[in-house]
Amino acid sequence: MVDLSKYIVVTGGVVSSIGKGITSASIGRILRSYGVDVTAIKIDPYLNWDSGTLNPYQHGEVFVTEDGMETDLDLGHYERFLDVNLSGECNITTGKVYSAVINKERKGDYLGACVQIIPHITDEIKSMVRKIADKTQAEVVMVEVGGTVGDIESQPFLEALRQLRNEEGHDNVMFVHVTYVPYLRAAGEFKTKPTQHSTKELRSTGITPDMIICRSELPIDTHLKEKIAHFCDVDKNAVINAPDVRSIYEIPLILNSENVGDYVVDRMKIETRKPDLYDWSRIVESLKLDEKRVSVGIIGKYVELEDAYISIRESLKHAAAEVGVKVDIEYLRAEDSVNKSKLEQFDSLLIPGGFGERGISGKLDAVRYSIEKQVPIFGICLGMQCMVIEYARMNGFEGANSTEFDENAKHPVIDIMLEQKKIKNMGGTMRLGSYPCKLETGTLAHASYKEDMVSERHRHRFEFNNDYREILEEKGLTISGASPDNFLVEIVELKNHPWFLGCQFHPEFKSRPNKAHPIFRSFIEAAVENKKSKSST
Template sequence: MEERINLSKYIVVTGGVVSSIGKGISSSSIGRILRSYGVDVTAIKIDPYLNWDSGTLNPYQHGEVFVTEDGMETDLDLGHYERFLDVNLSGESNITTGKVYNAVISKERKGDYLGSCVQIIPHITDEIKSMIRKISQKTQAEVVLVEVGGTVGDIESQPFLEALRQLRNEEGQDNVMFVHVTYIPYLRAAGEFKTKPTQHSTKELRGTGISPDMIICRSEFPIDSHIKEKIAHFCDVEEKAVINAPDMHSIYEVPLVLNSENVGEYILKRLKMESRKPDLYQWSRIVDALKIDNFKVTVGIVGKYVELEDAYISIREALKHAAANQGVKVDIEWIKAEESLNIDRVKEFDALLIPGGFGERGISGKLEAVKYSIENKTPLFGICLGMQCMVIEFARLQGFEGANSTEFDENAKHPVIHIMKEQKYVENMGGTMRLGAYPCKLKEGTIAHAAYKEDSVSERHRHRFEFNNDYRQIFEDKGLIISGKSPDDLLVEIVELEDHPWFLGCQFHPEFKSRPNNAHPLFVSFIKAAIENKKRKGI
C-alpha cells in the first residue's frame, strides 16, 4: 500500500431498508460525539442524483436547499452537519453524480485520458476518491464523515459504494470504518420487532464488498438486548456495535442517546485513535433548554411549501434555538400562503414569519400577512422573498398602486423589487448571482443593530431580485427604515418600519447560520418580540 498522503480517518455512513431513515442525523450525531472527545471532524454528503447541485430541486421532494458560505446550493443534510458540528462547510462537501461525471468528462475532453476507454472503474471511482481526499487535505480534519445518500441497492449509488470500498483498501482497514443505518419495524399485530429487513439490507451491502463495522438501528420504540444479539449474530458485527436510535422528542437528543451506548469509545478503538475523555455537558444543557415548555410563544409561518416542514427546516431549527436561548418554547403553526388568511386564527399568534421562496404562487397570502402585521402591530420577520413582500405591501399601503416585483409582473407600474442588471442575461437557473456570504453594514439605533451588537456582519444569500433603489429615498421619507446595506451602499439588505414594535425583513437567510449552542441574533430578537407581544395581549 502506498504511503498515505492525508492522515484523516474516514467514517462512511450508508442506509438500508427505507429512505429518509435518519442517516444525516446519525452522521451529525457521530460527529458531535467525536467533537466532544476533542476530535476535529468535517463531513461530506454524497448525493447520487445527476444534478450538479440542489438549486433546482423541488422542495416537496428534497426539502430545503441549504446554502454554504462559499455559495453552493446543497442538500439539507449539510445544514444538520453545520448545526451539530458547529462548523462552516464548503460547497465541495456536497458531492453529486453530476459533479463527478462533469469532472471526468471535462478531463476526457481536455485529453487527460488519451489512449484510455473512460469507464466507471477506474475513472469515475478515482474521481470520487479524489473529491473525498480533497476535503481531507483541505480541512486537515482528523475524521471525515462521508454519508452516502439513498438506500443500499439503488443503482445510482453503486459507483460511490465501489469507490468507498476501494478507499478502505487503499487507506487501510484501521483508517476507514463503515456504519450502516437501518430500520427495525415493529409489527403491532405480532407484538414484536422484525430484524429481517436489516439482515437483507446488510446482505445487500456485503454484496458490494463492504461489511459494516457498526449498525445503527432506527426504531419507533427502544429495542432490547435480545434483538441486538440477533442482529449481531446474523449481520456479523459485535453486539456492542449494534446501536439503537429510537424516535426521540428532539433530534438534538440523538448524540446523547448514541453516547450512552458508547459509540464514541467504540469508534476511537476501531479506528486506532487515541483514547480521550468526552464532554457532552454543554450539549446536554442545550437539550434540556429545548425541552422547556412552561412558557410558550406561537409563531405563524406563512409559506408555500408548508405541507413539508423540511422545506423550511433551517428556519424551524433557528426558531427552536432562539426560543431555548430565551427559556421559552416556540409552537410553530404552518399557514398555506395560497389561501386567504384566517384572521381569527392569526390573532392567536404572537408573531408571524414569511420565509423565502421563488415564484408567484402564494404571494397574495404573504402580502395579507404583511398588511395584518402593519395594521395590528404584530411582530413580523420577513426572509428573502418575505422581505420583498414587506416592501411590496408597504408600497401599496402608501398609495403606490401596482407596486410589485418584476419576478411576478415584468410590466409593474411600480417595480419596487427588480432583477439585478447582472442577472438579466443569465440563462441557467443554477447561475444565481447572489449566492453565499456577503457583508452587510448596520445602521445604529435599529432593531438589527441592537440584535447583532455589531456595526457589520456577514450573511448568506440565495436570490436574484433586489430592492429597487429608485424608491429608496421615497420609502424612507414615508417611514421605511433601511437598517442594513451592502458596504458600497448599493444594495438594501435589511428593512424595518417606524412606529412598529418589531417589523424586520432581510434579503439574506440568517437561518443558515443559527446553531443550537449559538442562536442567531435576529431570531433571538424576534422571539423576544413574540414574548413581549404575548404579554401585551395578556394571554
Template sequence: MVYLSKYIVVTGGVVSSIGKGITAASIGRILRSYGVDVTAIKIDPYLNWDSGTLNPYQHGEVFVTEDGMETDLDLGHYERFLDVNLSGKSNITTGKVYSSVINHERKGDYLGSCVQIIPHITNKIKDMVRKIAQESQAEVVLVEVGGTVGDIESQPFLEALRQLRNEEGHDNVMFVHVTYVPYLRAAGEFKTKPTQHSTKELRSTGIIPDMIICRSELSIDQPLKNKIAHFCDVEREAVINTPDVGSIYEVPLIINRENVGEYIINRIKIDACEQDLTEWEKVVESLKQEDYQVSVGIIGKYVELEDAYMSIRESLKHAAANLGIKVNIEWIQAENIIDEEKVSHLDSILIPGGFGERGISGKLDAVRYSLQNKVPLFGICLGMQCMVIEFARLEGFEGAHSTEFDTETTYPVIDLMEEQKKIKNMGGTMRLGSYPCKLKDGTMAHEAYGEEEVSERHRHRYELNNDYRDVLREKGLIISGTSPDDFLVEMIELKDHPWFLGCQFHPEFKSRPNKAHPIFVSFLRAALENHKHKSGN
C-alpha cells in the same frame, strides 16, 4: 505534507429517510466532545449538479454554504451539530462527478483510454473525498452515502468507498450501516429480517459494516441486538439502537450511552481527550422548555412538508431555548387568503424565502395584517420583498410589485439589478453565499447583532430597487442594513412598529443550537412581549 484523515462511512438500508444524516451528525458531535476535529461529506447519487433546482417537496430545503453552493439539507444538520462551516465541495453529486470526468476526457487527460465507471468514475469519487479531507485537515471525515443500499445509482459510490478502505487501510476507514427494525403490533414483536437482508446486500458490494445502528419506533432489548449481531456478523457492542425521540438533538446523548464514541475511537485508533458533552446536554435540556409558550405563524407555500423550511424551524427552536421559552409553530398555506381569522391568535408571523408567484397574495395579506395590527413580523428574502411591496402599496404606490411577478408594474419596487438582466442561466443571476452587511446605528438590527458589520448567506435574484429607496425612506421605511458600499439593501424595518424586520439574506443557515441567531432571538423576544400584552400579563 499529506494529512492523514480517518473516514467514517455511513450507509442506509431497508427504507429511505431513515435518519442517516442525523446519525452521522450525532457521531460527529460525540467525536467533537472528545476533542476530535471533524468534517462531513454528503454524497447524493442524483444526476443534478446541486440541489438548487430541486423541488422542496421532493428533497426538502436547499441549504446554502458560506461559499455559495446550493446543497442537500443534511449539510445543515452537520453544520448545526458540529458547529462548523462546511465547503460546498462537501456535497458530492453524481452530476459533479460525471461532469468532471467528461471534462477531463474532452481535454484528453485520459490519453485515449476508454473511459469507464471503474476506474475513472470511482477514482474521481475518491479524489473528491480525499481533497475535502486534505483541505479541511480534519482528523475524521464523515461520509454519508445518500439513498438506500441496493439503489442502482449509488453503486459507483459504494465501490469507490470500498476501494478507499483498501487503499487507506483497515484502521483508517470504518463503515456504519443504519437500518430500520420494524415493530409489528399484530404480532407484538420486532422483526430483524429487513436488517439482515440490508446488511447482506451491503456485504455483496464488498463492504462489511463495523457498526449497525438500528432505527426503531420503540426501544429494542439486548437479546434482539445480540440476534442482529449474530446474523449480521458484527460485534455485540457495535449494534446500537436509536428509537424515536422528541428532538433530534437528543440522538447524540442516546447513542453516547451505548459507548458509540469509545467504540469508534478504539476501532479507528484516534488519540482523543477526555469526553465532555456538558454543553450539548445543556442545549438538549433547554430545548425541553414547556412552561412559557409563544406562537409563530409561518406563511409559506411548501408548508405541507416541514423539511422545506427545516433551518427556519430549527432556528426558532434555538432562539426559544436561548430565551427559556417554547415556540409553537403554526404552518399556514400562503396560497389561501390570509385573514384575521387565520392569524389573529398568533403572537408573531414569519414569511420565509421562496421563488415564483404562487402564494404571493397570501404573504402580502400577512404583511398588511402585521402593519395594521402591529404584530411582530419577520421577513426573510422573498419575505422582505413582500414587506417592501405591501408597505409601498399602503403608502400610495398602488400596484407596486416585483418584476419577478409583474414585468409591467408601474412601481417596480423590487427588481433585478441591471448587470443581472443580461445573464440567462438559471442560477447565474443568483446572489449566492456569504456577503457582508453594514448595520445602521440605532436600529433593531444593530441592537440585535451588537456589531457594526456582519456576514450572512444569500440565495436570491431580485433586490430592492434603488430608484425607490429615498421615497420609501421618506414614507417611514428604515434601511437598517446595506452592502458595505451602500449599493444593495440588505435589511429593512419600521420605526412605528413593535417589530417589523426584513432581511434579504437567510440568517437561518447560520443558527446553531448552542449559538442561537441574534435576529431570531430578537424576533421571539418581540413575540413574547406581544404574547404578554395579549394575555394581560
C-alpha cells in the same frame, strides 16, 4: 497538521429517510466531544449538479454554504451539530463527478483510454473525498452516502468507498450501516429480517459494516441486538439502537449512552481526551422547556413538507431555548386566504423565502395585518420583498410589485439586477453565498447583532429597487442594513412598530443550537412581549 485523515462512511438500508444525516452528524458531535477535529461530506447520487433547481416538495430545503453552493439539507445538520462552516465541495453529486470526468476526457487527460465507471468514475469520487480531507486537515471525515443500499445510482460510490478502505487501511476507514427495525403491532414484536437483508445487500458490494445503528419507533432489547449481531456478523457491542426521540439533538446523547464514541475511537485507534457532552446535554434540556410558550405562524408556499423550512424551524427552536421559552410553530398555506381570525391566534408571524408568484397574496395579507395590528413580523428573502411591496401599496403606490411577478409592474419596487438579466442558466442568475452587510446604529438590526458589520448568506435574484429607496424612506421605511457601498438594500424596518424586520439574506443558515442567531433571538423576544401585552388587555 493531520498526517492521515480517517473516514467514517455512513450507509442506509431498508427504507430512505431513516436519519442517516442525523446519525452521521451525531457521531461527529460525539467525536467532537473527545476533542477530535471532524468535517463532513454528503454524497447525493442524483445527476443534478447541485440542489438549486430541485423542487422543495421532493427534496426539502436547499441549504446554502458560505461559498455559495446550493446543497442538500443534511449539510445544515452537519453545520449545526458540528458547529463548523462547510464548503460547497462537501456535497458530492453524481452530476459533479461525471462532469469532472467528462471535462478531463475532453482535455485528453486519460490519454485516449476508454473512460469507464471503474476506474475513472470511482477514482474521481475518491479524489473528491480526499480533497476535502486535505483541505480541512480534519482528523475524521464523516461521509454519508445518500439513498438506500441496492439503489443503482449509489453503486459507483459504494465501490469507490470500498476501494478507499483497501487503499487507506482497515484502521482508517470504518463503515456504519443505518437500518430500520419495524415493530409489528399485530404480532407484538420487532422484525430483524429487513436489517439482515439490507446488510446482506451491503456485503454483496464487498463492504462489511463495522457498526449497525438500528432505527426504531420503540427501544429494542439486548436479545434483539444479539440476534442482529449474530446474523449480520457484527460485534454485539457495535449493534446500536436509536429509537425515536422528541428532539434530533438528543441523538448524540442516545448514541453516547450506548458507547458509540468509545467503540469508534478504539476501532479506529484515535488518540483522544476524555469526552465531555455536558454543554450539549444542557442544550438538549433547554430545548425541552414547556412552561412558557410563544407561537409563530409561518406563511409559506411549501408548508406541506416541513423539511422545506427546516433551518428556519431549527433556528426558531434555538432562539426560543436561549430566551427560555418553547416555540409552537404552525404553517399556513400562503395560497389560501390568510384571514384575520387565523392570524390573531399567533404571537408573531414569519414569511420565509421562495420563488414564483404562487402564494404571494397570502404573504402580503400577513404583512398588512402585522402593520395594522402591530404584531411582530419577520420577513426572510422573498418575505422581505413582500414587506416592501405591501408597505409601498399602503403608502400610495398602487400597483407596486416585483418584476418577478409582473414584468410590467407600475411601481417595480423589487427588480432584478441589471447584470443578472444577461444570464440565462437557471442556477447562475442568483446572488449566492456570504456577503457583508453594514448596519445602521440605532436600529433593531444593530441592537440585535451588536455589531457594525456582519456577513450573511444569500440566495436570490431580485433586489430592492433603489429608484424607490428615498421616497419609501420618506414614507417611514428604514433601511437598517445595506452592502458596504450602500448600493444593495439588505435589511428594512419600521420605526413605529414593535418588531418589523425583513432581511434579503437567509440568517437561518448560520444559527446553531449552542448559539442562536441574534435576529431570531430578538424576534422570539418580541413574540414574548407581544404575548404579554395581549394577555394584559
